[in-house]
Amino acid sequence: MxxxxxxxxxxxxxxxxxxxxxxxxxxxxxxxxxxxxxxxxxxxxxxNTSARNLVRTSSDTIALLVKGVNNPFFARLIKVIGREIAQRGYSLELHHMDTSEDELRIGAQLTNERKLIGILFLGGRFNYSPEEMALIHVPSVFCTYTNTFGNLNPSAYSSVAIDDKQAAQDAVDALVALGHRKIAILTDNKDDRSISELRFQGYKDALAMHGIPFEPNLVACTGTFSDMRAIYEATSRLIERDSSFTAIFAIADLMAIAAIKALSDHGKRVPEDCSVVAIDGLELSSYTLPTLTTLVQPAEEMGLLCAKTIIELIEHPGQNRQYTFETVLRPGGSVCRLNG
Amino acid sequence: MxxxxxxxxxxxxxxxxxxxxxxxxxxxxxxxxxxxxxxxxxxxxxxNTSARNLVRTSSDTIALLVKGVNNPFFARLIKVIGREIAQRGYSLELHHMDTSEDELRIGAQLTNERKLIGILFLGGRFNYSPEEMALIHVPSVFCTYTNTFGNLNPSAYSSVAIDDKQAAQDAVDALVALGHRKIAILTDNKDDRSISELRFQGYKDALAMHGIPFEPNLVACTGTFSDMRAIYEATSRLIERDSSFTAIFAIADLMAIAAIKALSDHGKRVPEDCSVVAIDGLELSSYTLPTLTTLVQPAEEMGLLCAKTIIELIEHPGQNRQYTFETVLRPGGSVCRLNG
DNA sequence: AACGATACTGGAAACGTTTCCGGAACTTGC
DNA sequence: GCAAGTTCCGGAAACGTTTCCAGTATCGTT
Structure with missing residues (x-):
């Protein structure tokens, strides 16, 4: 050599x-x-990169910490992020995390050990305390996190996200506009300080805004975003418990797909007997039977902005910033007017 | 510090x-x-990893070169690979490649620049020449590649894959057993020296074995594994060109899903008017309407073996080895007996 | 009591860079 | 033709480890 x-x-x-x-x-x-x-x-x-990193006391690699790499929405983000990072001369270190793992702690350890120069967080919680945030000493961007960081000053973090609460409200609004009032929700968790909680909150807000009472009975928790079986079973339990609803709001496309199967297996046709609306806007969802009515997240744009933001923060350390994207409703065959 | x-x-x-x-x-x-x-x-x-790497003249990171990170089958592999690699104390550098990029050349460049200690290839071609293989100076494993490496001596590479040809034959056999003889194929490409070509070959072999003439008219090429729209359109063209077939063999689950939509939009019911069989065995495919009949690739096992193999090769350099997994047919609602 | 073997420890070189500092050579302006 | 500035270059320290080599102390054997 x-x-x-x-x-x-x-x-x-x-x-x-x-x-x-x-x-x-x-x-x-x-x-x-x-x-x-x-x-x-x-x-x-x-x-020799090692020697260079040693004297520079830094590297050229950015960490990508993902809660669930098999989430298809993340997959889209990762693709564009990977492309942009490579093109700008940096490299990407991928870390898959299970939901139970503490992303901030892992991020802190990683940056110390490996002299990473930035961290991209995909998925996870949002209520970090200032003390927790202080663990991270390198520029970082929270992607797909909501911007509603509970305890944090906006100057303390950067993020790229949709307005989760608003998207959920839009979904429910769309159902109400079609005459639905008994609307069930299919969510990961109700109170895990993740986007699930925010979308759940948006659901409740929308109900309230339309004068519809919130019924705890119509809440189905899956505990997962991607395990189809668990989602199917949660939906089945919901149906068996109280099948009075005429619509389901699923907080993710995959959930909606599993739900439609469960409904079908219980003799309920979609959309005739039950309408379904979701959030995600996967390409796949336009090719299922029926096609999904879903609020589209602009994954490619979001991923690109994530990459651009982290690089900007690394090259020109400065103000943190938060970006929020609009979701737009993509009409599909999974909804119809009540009694229509 | x-x-x-x-x-x-x-x-x-x-x-x-x-x-x-x-x-x-x-x-x-x-x-x-x-x-x-x-x-x-x-x-x-x-x-300090840099200092350690410097004196050891090597690093602790393994590259993962993926043709299409958004492929859901790869996503499953990546998840288990990531977990195993991390647990064994190594780290993963992710590189997304577009189909047009030359994975071997990129791999060679990467290993030289960054002192990577191994490469995992996901997706890509299989007919590398000995000269091309010589570019790679670190242990590497070709995953999801077929073991049928055209020009290469088995001692020259390691791989983890299914028997693509056999899986395709099994798919066709299943259709023939149900009385189908006019069987169309939906594939990425016919002659790109990737798994597509092998599965196409398996399809032709199976037809021949059953004394069914091969009809070029019943071949639909999508040019992609994951772009649903392109798959949908390729299927539509097939239907409009010659709708005499009673079954479709799709070389990937996502292709089958888009195909079913196209069939449906053309007034053909699945499975009554057309049966569909695919290869992949995504969890998702058990939750679509209809559910998919598909040959399951054991993704988690394959991913784990990829990781274990590359680590073994790194820690104890030795013989290359090829592993082949069996696929098993998972029956679904997308097939039925002809005229039954 | 002397010896070799054993168990542990310290010193120092080496890995391949970057960067600071000082100096040589050359240019410019008067 | 000389001082001052400019341009370019070399030497050497430093980054944080690992590892080889040599050395000391302790111990058991005779």
Whole structure:
């Protein structure tokens, strides 16, 4: 493996000069610059990242901490994030986390051990305390987190998200506009300080706004975003417990798909007997039978902004910022007017 | 940031002793070992990976090169791979590639620049030449590649895959057993030296085995594994061109789902008017309407084996090896007996 | 009592960079 | 033709580890 010293020897210059050339420092003549560059080619020199990181006390890799890499919405984000990060010359370290793991603690450990220069969080909670946030010493962006950070000052974090509460309200509004008043909700959890809680809150707010009483009986918790079986079973229990509802609001597309299957298996047709609305806007959801009515999150734009934001924060440390995207309703075949 | 020197000072021992403790070397007394360990805790010492990598002239990160991170089958693999790699103390660098990119060349570049210690390839071609393979100087595992590496000696590569040809044959066999003889195929490409080609080959072999003539007219190419719209359109064109078929074999679950939608939009009911069989076995496919009949790839086991294999190859360089998994048919509602 | 073996420890070089500091050579302005 | 500034370059320290080598103390054997 040829190193910087070999280049220096080969060119008859000092090591420091080679380093200057390699790092585009100004103080080097055109002649020597070319000479060094030529040697670099000839000797197939490849810089040693470890050595560079050691003296710079930093690296070029950004961590991506994902709660559930198999979540298809995240998959879309990861794709664009990966592409942008690579194109800008950084690299991505992927860490899958289970829901029970503490993302902030893991992030802190990772950055210390591995000199990561930034963290992208996908999924997780939102009510971090200032003390918890203080664990993280590098720029970070919370993606798909809501902007409603309970205890935190906006200057304390950066985020890219949709307005989860609003999206949930929009979903319920759409159902109410079709005449539905007995609307069940299919959610991950009610009070886990994640987007689930916010969407649940949006659901309740929308009901209240329309003068519809909230019925705890119509709440089905799946405990998961992606385990279809668990979602199917939660929906089944809901149906068996109280099948008076005429519509379901599912907080994610996959949940809606499993719910439709459960409804069907219980003899309820969608949308004739029960309408279904979800949030996500996966491409897949336009190709199921029936197609899904869903609030579309602009995944590609969001992912790109995540990447751009973390890089900006790394290259020009400055103000934290929060971005909120609008969701738009994509009509599908899973809803219809009540008694219509 | 406290370092190994601080620990040494604090304990009144030499740096080398601390290093020995940290690396579980035998030559150190119980007393000093405990003393050092205590100091490590107290001072919140965290080893510097760059420095360690520098002297060891290697890193601890394995690259994961994925053709299409948004492929849901890959997502399942990535999840278990990520978990295993992390648990074994390594870390994962993720690289998304588009189909047009040359995975081997990118892998070679990456390993040189960044001292990666291994590469996991997900997706891609299979007919690498010995010259191309020679670009890669670190242990690597080709996952989801078929084992049928055209030009390569088995000692030249490691792989974890299903028998793609066999799975395709099984799919067709299942349809034939139900009385179908006009069987269309929905594939990515026919001759791109990827799994698509193998599954296509398996399809043709099965037809031949049953004495069914191969009809080029019944081949629909999507050019993609995951773009639902393109798949839908390819299927639509197939139907409009020649709707004499009574069954479709789709080489991936997502393709089958889009195809069912296209069939439905053209007034063909599944399975009454057309049966559909696919390969993948996504959990999702058991929750669509109708549910999918599909050959299940054991994704979690395959992912785990990928991780274990690459680690084994790294820790104990040795023989390359190829693993083949069996697929099993998961019956669903997307097929029925012809005229039954 | 002397010796070799054993158990443990310290010193120092090495890994491949970056960067600070000082100095040589060359230019400019008078 | 000389001081002052500019441009370019080399030397060397530093980053935080690992590991080799040599050394001391302790112990058991004879």
């Amino acid at each position: 040829t190193n910087i010293k070999d280049i220096a020897l080969h060119c008859g210059v000092a090591i420091s000069t080679v380093s200057r050339v390699l790092n585009d420092h100004p103080d080097v003549s055109q002649d020597t610059r070319e000479k060094v560059l030529r040697a670099v080619k000839e000797l197939h020199y490849i810089p | 406290t370092n190994i020197k601080d620990i040494a000072l604090h304990c009144g021992v030499a740096i080398s002793t601390v290093s020995r403790v940290l690396n579980d070397h035998p030559d150190v007394s119980q007393d000093t070992r405990e003393k050092v360990l205590r100091a490590v805790k107290e001072l919140h010492y965290i080893p």
